[in-house]
Amino acid sequence: MQAPKFWWQRDPTLAAHLLSPLGALVGGVTLARLRTAGTAIGVPVICVGNPTVGGAGKTPTVIQLARRLFAQKHTPVIVTRGYGGRERGPLRVDPRGSTAADVGDEPLLLARAAPTYVARDRLLGAQMAAQSGADIVLMDDGFQNPAIAKTLSILVVDAGVGVGNGLCLPAGPLRAPLRPQLDRAQALLIVGEGAPGERVARDGYAAGIHVLRGRLAPDAHTVARLFGRRVLAYAGIGRPAKFFDTLRTLGVLTTVTRAFPDHHVFTASEIAELQVQAARADLLLVTTEKDAARLASTEAGRGLLEMSEVLPVRLALEPSSAKTLDRLMASALRVD
Known part of the structure; x- marks a missing residue:
């Protein structure tokens, strides 16, 4: 399902106010x-986590951490829940043999960077x-899960939306009140x-934790192929609008955009509709x-992929933030 639009409005709406007592209860349980x-x-x-x-x-953050640890001669292994997959695990993801239907879409991307469970x-997965x-385990999400003792916790925030209206589920997007999470x-x-990200950054400084900065950098070769092209961009991710805005910023003519819910499993009819719509308007299909990863799990999806350009992105850290991150990871490795 798509997140309600009122979550991301800075001033809480009537719906948010009505749901806020339930949000306070949910946030309190998570804090406990x-x-x-x-x-x-x-x-x-x-x-x-976030x-x-x-x-x-x-x-992209977990992948960046794994790459930095490998470069420093460590042996990181990633553990993730596998949202959207049918396998409960614990099991190791085979980047060539596993499918998104089995393990979820994100684990397939993670497994290309490091061994992933x-x-x-x-x-059980961490053990x-x-x-x-x-010699170090990277947890993809799970900050609010108390099962495992964490040596270092990094919270990731999208600067474009921050923490929205600042309320807890279901009144807003927060899993628990922000300040106790930062603490x-x-x-x-x-x-x-x-601006939403800057407001959260100020909260981070107030909490006395390290504030790092980075951006998602699209693959330059793919960007060169897409520049000036008229495209039909489609995405089933947490914030499809962010993907569409990125394309426009890169000089891609996003003539048509199609947004789907996060982790969306495309049906055969949706795939056929995208193909027909692109063919009729002579548009190039582009996705994330x-x-x-999800489309590759079905025959119809693979057919759509053959007609689509895929835009990879990576996390690019600011130089000072990269140095701080390396220091934090080195300190974490010394603790245990």
Whole structure:
């Protein structure tokens, strides 16, 4: 399902106010979970989470951390829940043999960067990762899950929307009140630019944690192929509008845009409709890596992919933030 639009309005609407008592209850329960001591697994654990629901850039962040750790001669292993997949795990993702229907779309992207385990039971997954030879475990999401003791927690925020109206589910996008979440993290990563992100950054400074900054950088070769082209852009991610805005910024003529819910499983009729719509208007189809991972799970989806350009992105950190991140990870590795 798509997140309600009123979540992302700075001033709470009537609907948000009406739901705020339930939001306070949900936030309180989550805070109680956050205070629970987790189980140590014998190796350091770096958790990449976000204070809100929805896409914020966690997957590119985990991939960036894995690459930096490999470059420093470490052996990171990733643990993720595998949202959208039918497998409960714990099991290791095969980047060539697993499908999004089995393990979810994000684990397939993560598995290209480092060994990745899918586990609904995060503690079992982390223990299996540690036993596999990891000297550090990267948790994709799970900041609010108390099962595992974290050595370093990084909260990721999309600067374009920040924390929306600042209320907890279902009145707003927050999983728990913001400040107590910041108090239990060591770093806050602001991805992109925007006033909402700057407001959250100020909260991070006030909480006394490290505030890092980065942006999602599209693949230059793909951008060159897309520049000036008339396209039909489609995406089923946390914030499709962000993908469409990125294309426009890059000089791509996004003539038609089609937004779908996060982790959307495309039906045969939707795929056929996209193909017909693009052919009739002579448009090039363009989508995201996450959507491509899901489409590759079905024959109809693979047919759509053959007609589509896929735009990969990576997290590019500001130089000072990259140095701070490396120091934080080095300190985490010394702790355990």
